[in-house]
Amino acid sequence: MSSTVDDLKTAVIIEDDPEIRHILSEVLESAGFSTVSVGNGIDGVRAVLTYRPLLTTLDVNMPGIDGFEAARRIRAQSDTYIIMLTGLQDEADVVAGLGAGADDYLLKPFRPRELRARVDALLRRARAGGAPEPAGLTQESAGPTFPGARPATTPLPINRAQPLDAPGIVAVPADSAGEREPVVMAPLETTGGDDWLVHRDLRLHPENRVVLIGGDDLELTRTEFDLLATLLESKRRVRSKADLTLVLRGESYVTSYFVGDADKRAIEAHMTNLRRKLGDSPTNPRYIETVRGVGYRLTSDQV
Structure with missing residues (x-):
């Protein structure tokens, strides 16, 4: 599946676990997104600034910079929707993630159907509010880019990450949302x-x-x-x-x-x-x- 940077249905997946990356790709592609997957925070920030996605999923615990710092860097230059995915359950961690610029916060292990529902809710907000497409970013603002990348003003083909051999299975606990x-x-x-x-x-x-x-x-x-x-x-x-x-x-x-x-x-x-x-x-x-x-x-x- 390929697209251009002007496609409003592009998603960047920033996740160091290959099994989770595979699941996220399947869920988002079933929702009509073209996906770009990377395995660490630094490359994740570069991917967002290069591909200008409508949606970004962001793991918290990653090599290099963590998800909180990646969210701050992304939010400083991009209006992409950010959904944080993490195993950290303390209220302080949730507050820190939202404070860094995330729009939503989903705990691992997560239900794919719940992720899809949260994505759909974010897209309804965009339609209801009439939010403009995120402003274009210059190559200078994007910083270092991937090998062979062209300036952000030039349409970039998006090559979806190849499906991984690992089975896409996430343990689903009993509902613990409380009252x-x-x-x-x-x-x-x-x-x-x-x-x-x-x-x-x-x-x-x-x-x-x-x-x-x-x-x-x-x-x-x-x-x-x-x-x-x-x-x-x-x-x-x-x-x-x-x-x-x-x-x-x-x-x-x-x-x-x-x-x-x-x-x-x-x-x-x-x-x-x-x-x-x-x-x-x-x-x-x-x-x-x-x-x-x-x-x-x-x-x-x-x-």
Whole structure:
């Protein structure tokens, strides 16, 4: 299977375990992706900057640089969706992965069907939000490239990794997600396509995906932008962590769904990063306040 860098259905797989690489390739190719597979973090960063994928899967424990550092380097120059795959289960590791720029975090051993579902959810967000294709990267910004690579502005043929002989088997444990909270959703308020959403000196344009603070551009990840847009649309209405999870999945109009504790911790981590970029303090917030035990909402318009 071959494609070009302009193909929106390209995925880069960064994984040092050949069996897992094989499984990831099969899952993503069944979802319509062309795949590029590499076995370490350094080559993974180069592959993302060269092939400009829509999606990147990233292992945490790899030779060279680990997945956290690879995610930071990728996120500094690419808007690719990042799904981290790891056996690390501590909450601090999940927070670190999301803080490094990952959009989702999946524990090993994973279920291929769950990975496919999470990928589909990310793609729904792209369609619903009208996110633009990631901006082109120059050869200088990409750094060293693979032998024979051409500048990133030139279409590159993608050679899919050859299938490996090792059997694609992952042990699947019993469901250990713990208690899950049922959620009943209400539709989001929407604004006109050309309208800016404004709160104090913060301005957000949903269609152009631009955020300004006092006239200065603010660089946000896709997830951070979607969270902020949801809060601005909701004004003073409190949005729970479960609400925000479903918004990010593109399922905000689902009448009933289940959201687990890991999803809520992910929202907390994304919110921490968003507040840091806004220069907002949780104890004395200017833009976003926490409603303890419930969720988040905008602060009052009054200074």
